Amino acid sequence: MKTELVVCWFRRDLRLEDNAALYYALELGLPVLPIFIFDINILNQLEDKHDKRVAFIHAALSEMQTRLVALGSSMEVYYGNPLEVFAQLLEKYQLKQVFANHDYEPSAIARDNNVFELLKTKNCGFETFKDQVVFEKKEVTKDDGNPYTIFTPYSRKWKAKLAETGLPNYPSELRQKYFFKQAAFEIPSLQSMGFQTIDTAFPSKNLQEEIVKKYTDQRNFPSIENGTSKLGVHLRFGTISIRTLVKKVQHLNETFLNELIWREFYQMILWNFPQVGKGLSFKPAYENIEWRNNETEFAHWCAGTTGYPIVDAGMRELNATGFMHNRVRMIVASFLTKHLLIDWRWGEAYFAQKLLDFDLAANNGGWQWASSSGCDAAPYFRVFNPSLQTEKFDKDLRYIKKWVPEFQEFNYPAPIVVHELARKRVLEVYAKALKPD
Numbered sequence: 001m002k003t004e005l006v007v008c009w010f011r012r013d014l015r016l017e018d019n020a021a022l023y024y025a026l027e028l029g030l031p032v033l034p035i036f037i038f039d040i041n042i043l044n045q046l047e048d049k050h051d052k053r054v055a056f057i058h059a060a061l062s063e064m065q066t067r068l069v070a071l072g073s074s075m076e077v078y079y080g081n082p083l084e085v086f087a088q089l090l091e092k093y094q095l096k097q098v099f100a101n102h103d104y105e106p107s108a109i110a111r112d113n114n115v116f117e118l119l120k121t122k123n124c125g126f127e128t129f130k131d132q133v134v135f136e137k138k139e140v141t142k143d144d145g146n147p148y149t150i151f152t153p154y155s156r157k158w159k160a161k162l163a164e165t166g167l168p169n170y171p172s173e174l175r176q177k178y179f180f181k182q183a184a185f186e187i188p189s190l191q192s193m194g195f196q197t198i199d200t201a202f203p204s205k206n207l208q209e210e211i212v213k214k215y216t217d218q219r220n221f222p223s224i225e226n227g228t229s230k231l232g233v234h235l236r237f238g239t240i241s242i243r244t245l246v247k248k249v250q251h252l253n254e255t256f257l258n259e260l261i262w263r264e265f266y267q268m269i270l271w272n273f274p275q276v277g278k279g280l281s282f283k284p285a286y287e288n289i290e291w292r293n294n295e296t297e298f299a300h301w302c303a304g305t306t307g308y309p310i311v312d313a314g315m316r317e318l319n320a321t322g323f324m325h326n327r328v329r330m331i332v333a334s335f336l337t338k339h340l341l342i343d344w345r346w347g348e349a350y351f352a353q354k355l356l357d358f359d360l361a362a363n364n365g366g367w368q369w370a371s372s373s374g375c376d377a378a379p380y381f382r383v384f385n386p387s388l389q390t391e392k393f394d395k396d397l398r399y400i401k402k403w404v405p406e407f408q409e410f411n412y413p414a415p416i417v418v419h420e421l422a423r424k425r426v427l428e429v430y431a432k433a434l435k436p437d
Contacts, residue, residue, distance in 0.1 A: 002094040005031040005180050009100040010075070011108075013131050013238035014060040016067060017173040020129040025099040026175035033093070033180040034068065034075040036061055037082050038193055041111075046195075052322045052356050053233075055198035058190055060239050065187060073179035077187040083114055095124040101131035101238075104267055105360045106277045131170075132238060133264045134246055135161060137271050140264075147272040149282075149375040154268070155261045162250070167243045202356075203230035203323075205240050207248055216255040222313075222325035223398035229256075230323065232357030235263070266365035269375055276364055276374070279345060286373035288433040292341040300416055301336050302350055304404070307415035308386040310394060311335045313403035320403075322356030327393055333370030334384040339422040341429060344371035372430070380430040383423045 008025040014036075016022065025032045043054065065075050078085045089095060098119055103112065116126045130136050140158050141147055148154035190197055211218075211229050218227035234240040242260070249256050270277050281287050300306050304315035314328035324332070329351075336347045348367040352358050368374025372382070394400055406412050 002092070003031070003180075004094040004096055005033050006096055007089065007098045008032055008034050009098055010034060010036045010064075011100060011103055011238075012236070013101045014057065014064060015239055015241065016064060016176075018170050018241040018244055019101070019172045019238075020131040020168075020170045021099040021101045023170035023172040023175070024127075024129060025097075026172055026178045028097070029178060030096060031180035032178050034064075034073070035085075035089070036075060036077045037085050038077070038079040038188065039111075040079065040081055041107075043079075043193060043195075046353075048353065049194060050196045050198060052198055052200055052202075053237075053358065054193070054195050055190060055200065056202055056233060056356065057237060058187070059202065060237060061187055065184070068179060069184045071176055071179055072181045074182050074185040075187075076185045079188045079193050082111055083118055086115055086118055090119075090122050090124070095119070095122065097125045097127065100126075100128045102128045102136065103132075104136070104271045106274055132235075132242060133267050134158075134167065134242060135264060136267065140268065147268060148265075149269070151262065151265050151376045154265050155258060158261050158264065159257075162246075167247055169243075200321075203233060205231065205234040207231065207240075207245065209248075209252060212249050212252045212256050215253045219255065220327045220393050221399075222328050223394055223396070223402070228325065232359075236357045236359050262365075263359075263362055266361040269365060270361040273375075276368065277360055281373035282368055282375045282377075283373050285434050286371070289343075289373075290429055290433065291343040293343055293346070294340065297340050297416055298336075298342055298346060300413075301332070301340065301342070301347075305413050306335070307413040308335065309397075309400040309404045309407040309412075310386050310390045312407070313394075313400045316403040318351075318354050322354060324355070325399075327389075328399075329366060330370060331384055331386060331389050333367055334378075334382075335386060337367075337371040338383045338426045339417050339419070341422075341426055344368060344373060380434070381427055383426060385419055385423075387419070 006025050006028055008022050013019050013021065046054065061075065061077055068075055103109070112128065119126045135158060138145070138147065140154060140161055148157070207229060208226065211226050215228070218224050221227055231240065231245070235242060235245070246257070246260060249260070269282070273282060276282050301311070301315065304312035304319065306312055310328065311332050314324050314332045318324040333347055336342050337344050344367045348363055351363050351367070355363065365374060369377045372378055372380040390400070400407055
């Protein structure tokens with residue numbers, strides 16, 4: 001006789017508390033089996049076998065597993081194709097229901113639809129819940145029901161809706177007696193999946209209120225060690241709850257809250273305009289831009305050897321740590337798309353490989369913003385001047401000295417392009433592409 005149970009499938013929500021899907025699974029009163037799948041469809045695309053994100057996920061799962069084993073339960077962690085894993089689980093157990101939280105990315109939606117169809121053949125339900133955002137899909141719209149494409153009115157409506165509805169509460173930590181009891185399940189090692197152990201200290205998920213209070217004044221200066229929260233990776237993989245975070249910061253600093261709303265804005269855009277997640281510009285006219293796409297110059301940008309210290313510092317920080325300060329992200333993205341006239345999709349793909357907090361919606365939104373091809377983007381004639389950006393945000397050169405110590409020495413490369421000439425060139429190319437027929 002197979003054991004009858006409910007599955008809670010963890011994906012972008014690696015925590016046992018304030019978790020919507022887990023809460024609803026435990027509410028049923030049946031034994032709940034937590035699972036996670038290292039999806040080979042995703043991992044096989046990762047060329048860097050020292051990928052910090054895989055190591056972060058592994059560490060988060062290990063922490064969860066320790067807590068579950070202490071409760072006499074265990075998470076079952078698999079390395080494989082989700083469809084094949086669920087076929088195994090259907091053979092092993094009598095699955096009544098599978099619970100998970102929404103994922104808004106096109107590939108994730110396709111994956112979930114396939115799993116739903118498989119489970120349906122075995123009379124097993126599959127239900128997903130809103131968890132990684134406060135408001136999703138079409139919950140915050142214009143009065144006519146259409147999605148916003150400009151951030152400021154979206155953020156106003158978002159805040160008004162929050163004041164009206166408040167934050168839901170999913171105290172999944174209070175129902176732990178319903179976890180399925182079994183011996184500890186061994187988590188596949190990084191090495192068994194083809195990855196290497198990373199000797200990296202990940203950012204803390206404990207929010208420091210002082211950082212939030214000073215965020216407006218300090219957030220644009222990359223040399224300030226604690227000028228930003230560095231919670232991006234925890235939001236990306238759900239090791240902290242967005243509801244818990246909003247509750248803590250909504251009355252502390254509106255600028256910080258707005259950054260969280262930007263994250264939801266881009267998730268909303270991805271859902272309502274899925275073409276942006278499939279390589280298309282939000283503004284169709286921008287598909288007409290004649291990119292130069294010089295591979296040698298792109299390699300210099302990737303390596304941080306462009307001859308522009310603030311750009312090089314950002315790229316070297318990214319390559320070394322998987323993190324890049326948000327102000328510097330804007331500078332390097334503008335430089336690639338405007339100074340070098342290299343397709344924003346090249347930069348988007350490179351960031352997707354390197355960023356510890358890589359998120360399709362936010363990454364795509366940021367790159368389309370910088371290249372002016374996205375919704376509510378910088379106007380095409382706005383071309384960041386790296387020297388002026390340095391003067392404003394790294395005046396004492398502390399950030400540059402940290403990452404480009406040789407920037408004043410003879411062996412530091414000359415600028416790859418002259419700013420004034422690059423600006424003139426990009427304005428001409430964009431104007432030509434956007435000229436009405």
